[in-house]
Amino acid sequence: MWVIGHRGAAGTAPENTLLSITNALNCGVDWIEIDVRMIDNSIIVVHEESLDRTTNGSRSAYGYGLAKLRTLDSGNGEKIPLLTEVLSLIDAKAGINIEIKQHGFIQEILKLARVFTKHQPDWRNRIMFSSFIPEVMSDLKELDLSGCVVGSLSKDTAEDPIRLATDLGAYSVNISFEHLSESLVEGAHKNGLKVLVYTVNDPVAIERCIELSVDGIFTDFPERTIATYRARS
Numbered sequence: 001m002w003v004i005g006h007r008g009a010a011g012t013a014p015e016n017t018l019l020s021i022t023n024a025l026n027c028g029v030d031w032i033e034i035d036v037r038m039i040d041n042s043i044i045v046v047h048e049e050s051l052d053r054t055t056n057g058s059r060s061a062y063g064y065g066l067a068k069l070r071t072l073d074s075g076n077g078e079k080i081p082l083l084t085e086v087l088s089l090i091d092a093k094a095g096i097n098i099e100i101k102q103h104g105f106i107q108e109i110l111k112l113a114r115v116f117t118k119h120q121p122d123w124r125n126r127i128m129f130s131s132f133i134p135e136v137m138s139d140l141k142e143l144d145l146s147g148c149v150v151g152s153l154s155k156d157t158a159e160d161p162i163r164l165a166t167d168l169g170a171y172s173v174n175i176s177f178e179h180l181s182e183s184l185v186e187g188a189h190k191n192g193l194k195v196l197v198y199t200v201n202d203p204v205a206i207e208r209c210i211e212l213s214v215d216g217i218f219t220d221f222p223e224r225t226i227a228t229y230r231a232r233s
């Protein structure tokens with residue numbers, strides 16, 4: 001079962017920062033998940049539009065220019081990283097799940113991803129795009145992802161997650177722990193889809209994921225999660 005560092009290792013360092021990602025890499029995670037938006041023609045790594053929760057800035061990130069945004073403190077002196085810095089840091093030592101939090105810049109992300117897959121073949125099939133935004137997912141369906149993959153992200157079960165993922169030609173169903181079920185895992189596996197579950201920090205929930213043979217879990221505490229998994233197997 002893959003351990004996927006959620007926002008890096010968000011339980012151990014300011015989320016979505018280079019420190020958080022370094023912590024996740026040091027634990028030996030299989031993948032790292034981050035959230036991206038585009039500001040001032042640059043792809044930055046930040047979860048929500050408002051800067052209040054994660055930085056010493058305030059209100060909307062879109063009200064800042066890139067230079068000013070990069071002076072903000074995300075905690076422990078960490079800055080909001082650029083996607084290119086994150087890809088360079090990871091250097092294909094783990095896969096990356098880029099969760100796209102805004103519609104309208106998929107071509108820019110793909111262009112950047114292709115630079116990395118071209119120069120570092122180990123990135124092939126280890127850059128995964130996902131999004132809760134249906135328009136982003138439709139764009140992904142239409143594009144040549146050349147060596148990148150899609151995680152079909154579902155927030156609720158209003159739509160059949162397996163059908164949705166199959167329609168998209170996705171690599172995985174990325175589903176919340178609350179919506180995990182034995183039948184979903186079986187159905188996904190029958191359809192050649194991996195099942196990646198977010199966000200799993202509690203040991204009982206980790207056990208449940210292992211029992212159901214899910215393929216990966218997103219966790220804020222990769223070190224603890226890897227230890228629980230190793231103790232079990």
Ligand code: G3P
Pocket residue numbers: 006033035047099130153174198199218
């Ligand atoms: O992609 C899994 C998970 O990160 C989705 O939720 O809000 O943490 O980005 P969120």
Ligand code: MG
Pocket residue numbers: 033034035099
């Ligand atoms: Mg996310």
